[in-house]
Amino acid sequence: MHLIVIKIGGNIIDDPAKLSAFLKDFATLDGYKILVHGGGKIATDIGKKLGIEPNYVNGRRITDEQTLNLVTMVYAGLINKNIVAELQAGGCNAIGLTGADGCILPATKRPVKDIDYGFVGDVKSDNINSELINKFLHTGLTPVFAPLTYSAGGLLNTNADTIAQEVAQAMSHHMPVQLVYCFEKKGVLIDAEDDNSAINRITAKDFDELKEKGIISGGMIPKLENAFTAIDKGVESVIIGHADDLHALISGDSGTCIR
């Protein structure tokens, strides 16, 4: 049996109707699956009401203690547990987790160089407790990860894309893994203005060419670099596409596939 690791971002989480539609699709997927979710604007909105202003140093977001408490409430509490409840209602036996639960995602607090990012964790697939994830899957549970990891000092804020990638890599020692990034575009676009211009497949050679021509640029470059790293580290395929098309992404009928 193979495993699908799916990441959804803040843009879906911020839209309750879209999130519900996505979770209905996710609940009906066959076989082993894991969901990793990001944050969303809701943490910023609640933070404002609590008088917690986003803290930036040199344009980089800092996780100070107040912000860590805020994201622990919102990511691990409000968002994670409501996703779990909605998946349960859809017949999917979800379990919500942070990296501290079962010490499943041990991380390193990011070392201070030019910037002190605060309570931010870097997670590496080799340290992930993939045995426990495997046990959960074989018990019929579907792990739902909030973007929080753990070090001996406590919880740490961690990028959800990275968690999805590292979990997929770690689990590829146990079974074949497909990694799916759901976002607001239909895939890697040849024409940024045309949402129907998604490339069906992309190889490392294609990527280099498209990057050189300036067709792939901006935030898509690190996304794809991470995807190729995942493939190098044993993940069978990475798919990038629209959250509305989950079933089509997995069957290969939508999105951009990286092998």
Added chain:
Amino acid sequence: MHLIVIKIGGNIIDDPAKLSAFLKDFATLDGYKILVHGGGKIATDIGKKLGIEPNYVNGRRITDEQTLNLVTMVYAGLINKNIVAELQAGGCNAIGLTGADGCILPATKRPVKDIDYGFVGDVKSDNINSELINKFLHTGLTPVFAPLTYSAGGLLNTNADTIAQEVAQAMSHHMPVQLVYCFEKKGVLIDAEDDNSAINRITAKDFDELKEKGIISGGMIPKLENAFTAIDKGVESVIIGHADDLHALISGDSGTCIR
């Protein structure tokens, strides 16, 4: 091997130094153990900042939708995950759970009679997924329950004392269970003014007599009634005592023991 189910209340959670001391003691307890925690004033404080006022009808606290979101953030996020992280740091392999996770605590939304309590759940030991709790214990995990249960409609606010009692009853089908209620008194007091007047043991007959004489009164009556129910339903012993004395409570050197 036997199991200890321990409940801590809001008064400990509201005091970070007390909570840390308690968690250090809890982390070092041998054998199978489960922690159930209550809420505390922190939810009310955060609610006030968010403009969520406590909602009372006929003197009874109501869980409206805003309050449910608040307690989901604070109980399942902030409190639960910080307890888990602190236990992990103490060498205890904790996993934070609500009733929705693994559908472990299915509940019934309280029916509307005189009062509509809102999103409040009633949980019964027969419906608890004790098989999954048992699996977690045998995997070396220590479940930490936030006071939230689950019905098909979503999360529900539930009294932590009740969760502890019903979990203890459900688990007594798998192994001998000791149920420990930690609070701010040294046990059932003969003299309400003297914290050193705790009775060492109490039987159903003693309870009836002490109730009649007015020595046991107020909130202690339902606490003890629930303790005797737990014994009737298969729990080996129930201990009521001070959170500072955890090891002494379990060894029988402190607190009031109900058998």
